[in-house]
Amino acid sequence: MTPPSEDRLPDGHHELLPTTRRALLHRTATAQAKGRAPSLVAAVVREGRLVWSEGRTCVDGHAPDVETQYRIGSITKTFTAVLVMRLRDEGLLDLADPLEKHLPGTAAGEVTIGQLLAHTGGLTAEPPSPWWERTPGTLRPGLGDVLGDEPFRHPAGRRHHYSNPGYTLLGSVVERLRGASWDEVLRREVLEPLGLHRTSSQPQAPHAGGWAVHPWADVLLPEPVEDLGLMAPAGQLWSTAGDLARFAVFLAQGDGRVLSAESVREMRTPAAPPESGDGGYGLGVQLLRHEGRTLAGHSGSLPGFLAGLVLDEEEGLAAVVLANCTSGPAVVTLAAELVRTVAEAEPRLPEPWRPLPEVDQELLALTGPWYWGTRAHALRLAADQGLELGPLEGSGRSSRFRAEQDGTWTGLDGYHAGETLRVVRGQDGAVSHLDLGSFVFTRHPYEEGAPVPGGVDPAGWRGLG
Structure with missing residues (x-):
């Protein structure tokens, strides 16, 4: 993976247009001013490269840049989720495993690893008082202190309910299976391979100080900085706009040294239903809809x-916004607006169409119209030798399919994700029909002699007379 940089983009691409940069600057400056943030830094990534950044501050001459650390709160959860997915990919755990299998003796042993990642375990949103974000982690020395006497608010698996204690449990699973502290494992397995040298558990200069801004007056109050202890996997990290830009590229593309593209795509796939009109939640990744766009990331x-x-992912864009105030600018909304600004002003150019380098004649013979009942579908051969099946007209159940070694095809998305497509041949070797999860697709609607469930009337098609 090419780390983001301010260098001119390769292969004839150029930096953002001056009008686009001016629009990004205006949005960022407006957010800092109206949000009354002591400082704010924003960055935009396009096609894996940092193409724009801006720092704003209330102190003349001290604007932050992409190397200035801020505390990133719950974006830490995405880093913890990456560690858990690495354990899954190595076969050390399964997302369906109950917590008890890897971390025995807690009051939440029935909850699965996958439910903890997706916040569907039914656990409390917060640990018992006092407010954990503003008190030392030493007040919660054990997992029992984090979970409290009544750790559940909902039945496990029933609904999405955001849980900070849930990610403490995941961090403890990482420590148990790796035999090292969460922050040491994170540094060794994620931060160093991805070149995130300005991301750390403790602040490293230069870093911003945290402030509370009075809601009714333009005055400040310093916020305490606490070590979160056992709660660290839920929100401890400090990072920079530059490092998070690199991390965004990883979340979009994967990196073989950390997680494959397939695994990060799984993290971005909805694992919990949306609530209050948002886009739902994946595995350590928030999903949101903004101005018709589907975005992934975290606040x-x-x-x-x-x-x-x-x-x-569709536009090859990412944005990061960091501010040092307890409340103020809507940073996630601002990041989404920065993405939209670039996407609308400079939409992504499609890759040139190119024919297949070689043709599998048997696959080519399968392409064209197929009928499910009387509904016409088209089977297409994609550039990657995959298949695409969808209605010829209107909306409907469209899916892409990946070839398997046994000659079947597995659905990758849409209604048929995970389902098996089989090419069924007759005794003479000719293709008879397609079988997709019990749906029979024939070359003609209700084709005579085809194994259509319920049979085909032998009198055939007829008029009304």
Whole structure:
């Protein structure tokens, strides 16, 4: 993966247009001013490269840049989720495993690893008082202190309910299976391979100080900085706009040294239903809809700090916004607006169409119209030798399919995701029909002699007379 940089883009691409940069600057400056943030830094990534950044501040001559650390709050959860997915990919755990299998003796042993990642375990949103974000982690020395006497608010698996204690449990699973502290494992397995040298559990200069801004007066109050202890996997990290830009590229593309593209795509796939009109939640990744766009990323907040990271896979764009105030600018919304600004002003150019380098004649013979009942579908051969099946007209159940070694095809998305498509041949070797999860597709509607469930009337098609 090419780390983001301010260098001119390769292969004839150029930096953002001056009008686009001016629009981004205006949005960022307006957010800092109206949100009354002591400082704010924003960055935009396009096609894996940092193409724009801006810092705004209330102190002349001290604007932050992409190397200034801010606390990123719950974006930490996405990093913790990456560690858990690495354990899954290595076969050390399964997302369906109950917590008890890997972390025995807690009051939440029945909850699965996957439910904890997706916040569907039914656990409380917060640990028992006092407010954990503003008190030392030493007040919660054990997992029992984090979970409290009544750790559940909902039945496990029933609904999405955001849980900070849930990510403490995941961090403890990482420590148990790796035999090292959460922050050491994170540094060794994620931060160093991805070149995130300005991301750390403790602040490293230069870093912003955290402030509370009075709601009714333009005055400030410093916020305390606490070590969160066991709660660290839920919100401890400090990072920079530059490092989070690199992390956004990883979340979009994967990196073989950390997680594959397939695994990060799984993290971005909805695992919990949306609530209140949002886009739902994946595995350690928030999903949101903004102005018709589907975005992935995460928000973060701790007293004195706000953070937002979003990426638009379709447009090859990502944005990061960091501010040092307890409340103020809507940083996730701002990040989404920065993405939209670039996407609308400079839409992504499609890759040139190119024919297949070679043709599988048997696959080519399968293409064209197929009928499910009387509904016409088209089977297409894609550039990657995959298949695409969808209605010829209107909306409907469209899916892409990946070839398997046994000659079947597996659905990758849409209604048929995970379902098996089989090409069924007759005794003479000719293709008889397609079988897709019990649906029979024939070359002609209710084709005579085809194994259509319920049979085909032998009198055939007829008029009304």
